Amino acid sequence: MSSLRSTHESCGYQKFIDQYLVFPPSGVQPAASTNYECDVFNSAQSAIKQINSCFNIYEVNQTCPTPVDQLDGSPYFDRSDVKAALHAPSTPAWTECGNGVFVGYGGPENEGDNSADPIQHVLPQVVEATNRVLVANGDYDMIIITNGTLLSIQNMTWNGDLGFQSAPSQPINIPSHGVMGIQHYERGLMWSETYESGHMGPEYQAQVSYRHIQWLLGHIDSL
Numbered sequence: 001m002s003s004l005r006s007t008h009e010s011c012g013y014q015k016f017i018d019q020y021l022v023f024p025p026s027g028v029q030p031a032a033s034t035n036y037e038c039d040v041f042n043s044a045q046s047a048i049k050q051i052n053s054c055f056n057i058y059e060v061n062q063t064c065p066t067p068v069d070q071l072d073g074s075p076y077f078d079r080s081d082v083k084a085a086l087h088a089p090s091t092p093a094w095t096e097c098g099n100g101v102f103v104g105y106g107g108p109e110n111e112g113d114n115s116a117d118p119i120q121h122v123l124p125q126v127v128e129a130t131n132r133v134l135v136a137n138g139d140y141d142m143i144i145i146t147n148g149t150l151l152s153i154q155n156m157t158w159n160g161d162l163g164f165q166s167a168p169s170q171p172i173n174i175p176s177h178g179v180m181g182i183q184h185y186e187r188g189l190m191w192s193e194t195y196e197s198g199h200m201g202p203e204y205q206a207q208v209s210y211r212h213i214q215w216l217l218g219h220i221d222s223l
Helices: 002-010 013-020 040-051 080-085 118-130 146-153 206-216
Strands: 133-138 170-174 178-186 189-194
Touching: 002 013, 002 040, 013 146, 118 133, 133 146, 133 206, 146 189, 170 206, 178 206, 189 206
Parallel strands: 133 189
Antiparallel strands: 170 178, 178 189
């Protein structure tokens, strides 16, 4: 922890957060640079696995023994009737997080995705065209972390303004379950964080994910 805190400070992460993770945003963020000496993610993951061999970056509270994955064996999405209902090609076998999704070379994490930066080009257009876009986080997710998402939103211009003008604070209340997250809506964009949820929200907290679908369909005005 001492090493992580030191790197967090010396590599400028704390200064960056203090300056740019604010509401309303303080301005457009500078481009990030890659420095392997500042890789706190892999350092943290390596240290955690020394004390928890079953650590899961998609659900950070997971320990041994790991739960059974219901998508293994005979995956639901590989069924012919499901493929037909989704209008998906019938021949390829469905795999979870399959490789070869993109056809290019390079891009983020060298996965071949060379499309335009979604924050600067694609997502603002989708928000402005629909005024009903939802971006969701889970607080047990170490892959897509809450602060990273909020920093991206604070660096995005849509519907005439930069970022959220006020900090998220409205709770997500589920009857008989209580507060299960936090939500925030501005200018056509809804952001939410689900409590005690890993990367795959519908798997970990189906009640909140159901609210997401209801909101996207226009059946409810808030989560």
